[in-house]
Amino acid sequence: HSRSEIMAIIAPAALVVIVVVSPLAAGGAAPPSPAIGMPGCDTTCGNISVPYPFGMGPARCYHSPGFNLTCDNTITPPRLLLGGGGILQVEGFILEMSMVLVRRTPGDIRVDADDGSGSLFAAGLGNADEGAYIMLPDVWNELVLLGCNVRATLLVSSGGDSGNGTVVSACSSLCGEKGHGPLRDVPSSLESSMLCTGEGCCQAPIVAVKAAAVSGSSYSVQIEWFGRNNRSADEERMPTRVFVANKGWFENKKVSRQLLYPKRSPAKDVATGVPIWLSWEFGQDPSRNHRHSNISSSSTVRCDDDLTQVGYTCYCKQGYQGNPYIPDGCQDINECELPEDYCPGGVCTNTIGSFDCGCPPGTHGNNSTPGGCVPFISEADRCSPSCGEVHVHYPFGVGPSHCYRPGFNLTCDYPGSGKPPRLLLDSYGAFQIQEISIQNSTLRVTSSVATIEAETINPYSFHFNNYFSEGGDALFSLSTRNELVLSGCNVQATLLGPGDDPTIVSGCATFCSDSDMNAGRVPIASHASDKKSCYGMGCCRAPISTSIDGMPDMLSFKFADPNSVQNNSQPPYALIAEEGWFDNRLISDQQIHAHKSKLRFKPNVPIILQWEVLHPSGLPNANMKSLQKCPTEVAANICKSTNSHCKPGNRGYSCRCREGYHGNPYAPKGCKGGPVTLKGEQLKTRTNTSIY
Known part of the structure; x- marks a missing residue:
């Protein structure tokens, strides 16, 4: 969906709970939770997480004064407050939509003004002078009026003049001329929820306008009584109340009944205040220098004013998620x-x-x-x-x-x-x-998932069994034509076989000098002829031994000394690759380029897999040490070509064409050709005659 489509989908909900889930790296350990704020800044107040550009504390923790929040720790649980006056309590954020959910304190629900006017946001929201536009958005909220023979008009005014301004919403509520005493029943257009008909209450959508972002602007309400009865009589029938609320909140009958019939004791939904969605924009042109230049220049972030009123917002590009306002905040979505x-x-x-x-x-x-x-x-x-x-x-x-x-x-x-x-x-x-x-009974495959990179001191691992859960007659294992490659300083990698007491299939460790550690570099051979060599200093390579148990279970990776970890732009990594493929300098350059481009380091690595055919049910297991040849039943079941023979392997079997023949021994008539004489002449054979 586009951002405007998402707004239309989410807006009608009465309340939105925002949870950020960190995706797991494929085959690796869970990475640390993604950052949402600036380094060294507190990003929680009670159970509310505070994403940058909002922040608390020092000025470096928020983008500009308009985004400064206050964590009130004088009560339990703490309250996160927006603006002055302490009447707007933050409930949560939708960073992708540039939205913040707040609650107004219960005492601000009713407007009691003899002159029929009052300010809804007297505390003052952020404006251009404070680096932020904070305003009421389209769709998400509504104006609600309770009363008899009264009209409410919501305006955006500037310069403290609440009597004039731009109308953004209005509605009227009638009660007729007859009747005395409090209204006993306010009709609803819906049976299961409250939708005002204009008798006793009314609801109206709110339009977002550019005037709301003008410096010094505020939202105000004007109330006009127009009934033939005097105002006190109308007030007796239905006390006038006007407020802005999250669309759908008032429709909940637990809420609406408390407000329409105020003699009842207030429910928790009302006592905690009125929920309101607010939108924010940056009060400057996106083409100007941003406080963090990576926001507008990153390949994963876009900043524009397509869906804003006067300012601009940023968001992660399609395929990425996270916080676009902090360095490296947008990460690839798997x-x-x-x-x-x-x-x-x-x-x-x-x-x-x-x-x-x-x-x-x-x-x-x-x-x-x-x-x-x-x-x-x-x-x-x-x-x-x-x-x-x-x-x-x-x-x-x-x-x-x-x-x-x-x-x-x-x-x-x-x-x-x-x-x-x-x-x-x-x-x-x-x-x-x-x-x-x-x-050769092999597959040559390429993959980018079997590389593990350590960006923290935590142990990392890749589990082959996540991808090679065997089924049917196929048995796979790593060929000895592969090798384990490890790059980094003072790290070690181990390739383990399956089982509770696994064998070590391969392993090696690297070391770096103090000068390399202090300089934050991984040593690489300086001569072009040595670009594929690894001598243990910053890089090591180890052969893969034959595994009689099949596919290895895990490639693990850890630091030799977690207290002495090098801080550089090349995190250590380990991978399994076909022998002779690894080029130390080339792969190191790819890693550096990936990190500079804010991308994951995922080289496409060639790997050789050995495959065998599992015996049919009820036939003996293969064991090349104890079986010199295949049982007759196995050979007949697996090797379908007449001119073929069967070979036992580590766990299964494989087929070969007989000497002088070539082709596919697993397919009927798959082995073609025939035996040859000492002079290199091929012997003529009768059809369906086996040559041994």
């Missing part, structure tokens, strides 16, 4: 953590500031349009042989269930917008397949 909201039933892949939503498994097309994903249609027994530029070989497959062995189903994702199709291994879209090797 839409894939809420797939039902952003990508229901599809394959979600988070990107910086956005996300891709591919079609659900078994379908293809454009998921961004209704009905854009259609089921794969196979021609007889033929299945899709490729996805983009990647050839798909059985036991893997895309499409109907007969195209793959159980557990080997892949997703061909069509992200749209002219992007090429992607062959995905997991339902999260976190691992994209670049190559399937039948001969």
Whole structure:
């Protein structure tokens, strides 16, 4: 939704509770709660969180005097107050909408003025002279008048002249000429809630005008009695009351009955005051120098006056959330953590500031349009042989269930917008397949989720099992053609196997000299020929050992000495990558660029996965140490080609074409060719004749 659409949706609610939830980094520990205020400033008063540009205490804690709040600690619980006079108590904020919810004290509900006029905001809200425009917004509030034969007019006036000004709302309430004594029943247009008919009370919307932002302006109300009866008789029937309230508050019959029939004891909803929404704007041009230059120049923040009266506001751009008024306040939204909201039933892949939503498994097309994903249609027994530029070989497959062995189903994702199709291994879209090797029983995938970066001293970890929960006949493990890479000062990383007593699959530690620590830098080899080398100073690499238990469970990361942590622009990081891929200087430059651009450091890393085929139910487990060859039943079930043979692995089995043959041993007639003589001539074989 646009910001104006959101305002229309939220405004009718009687009360809005604002809770900020910090998203979890994929595969990592929970990051610290995002900052909402300036460093070193108190951002809470009682149970209310105070986001910048508002603030309390020293001037550096709020943007300008108009945003200065007061925390009254003389009572329990403490009250957060806006403006002077102590009549506006802050209840909460909607930072994205530039809105603040306040309550007026109960004594300010009624206007008793012999001359028929009074100020609703005598305490004085912020104005341009104080760096802030604070005013009544459109839609969110309403004018409510209770009384007999009376009219109320809400005006915005300036210079202390409450008798003249711009009319922003008005309504009249009639009671007729007959009848004496208090009104016993005030009719409502609704049965379940109170909606005034104009008899005994009236309600009217409020229009936001630019005059409200003029220096020295205030809101005032004028009351005019026009009945034939004298004023005292009308007052006896229904005492005149006029107030501005959050739209929907008065409709609650628990509230309206207390005000319409004042002899009843006041309920809590009334005794705590009247809720009112206020909007704020900055009292200067967004093109001028802002107090924090990152606000108007950040790639994640936009400041404009499109939806304001005279000033401007800022907000996080689409795909980001947080506080746009503080440095690095807008952070990427991981839409894939809420797939039902952003990508229901599809394959979600988070990107910086956005996300891709591919079609659900078994379908293809454009998921961004209704009905854009259609089921794969196979021609007889033929299945899709490729996805983009990647050839798909059985036991893997895309499409109907007969195209793959159980557990080997892949997703061909069509992200749209002219992007090429992607062959995905997991339902999260976190691992994209670049190559399937039948001969080596490997997958070459790329991923940006298996990198952990430590921005605080807390331990970090990545859990492979979140993405590789095995099912069907597919068994995956990390190939020994990968390596563990760690960069940073005085940190250590460990790759652990599964189970309660896990084995160490790999691990290494780095160190830095005192001069590097003091200078806030991570040492990198100075010679171009050494750019891929790691010697333990600022960087280390370690091989991945063979895991007989399958996929590792966790890549963990911690500081060797939490009391001696380097403060620099390159937080330590650890990752698993294909051997020979890591380029220390190149990846360090990418990390520095990401942090300067206020982006997450998420390099797209190649990883080699080993795969095996699980035995059919009831057949013996594979164990390459104890089994020299596959049981006959296993070979017949897995290796479908005539000219193939079966090999036991760590936990499952794999197939190979016999010497002289090439192709796919998992598919019927998949191994082509034949044995050769010493002269290199291929022997002729009869059809369906096995050569051993």
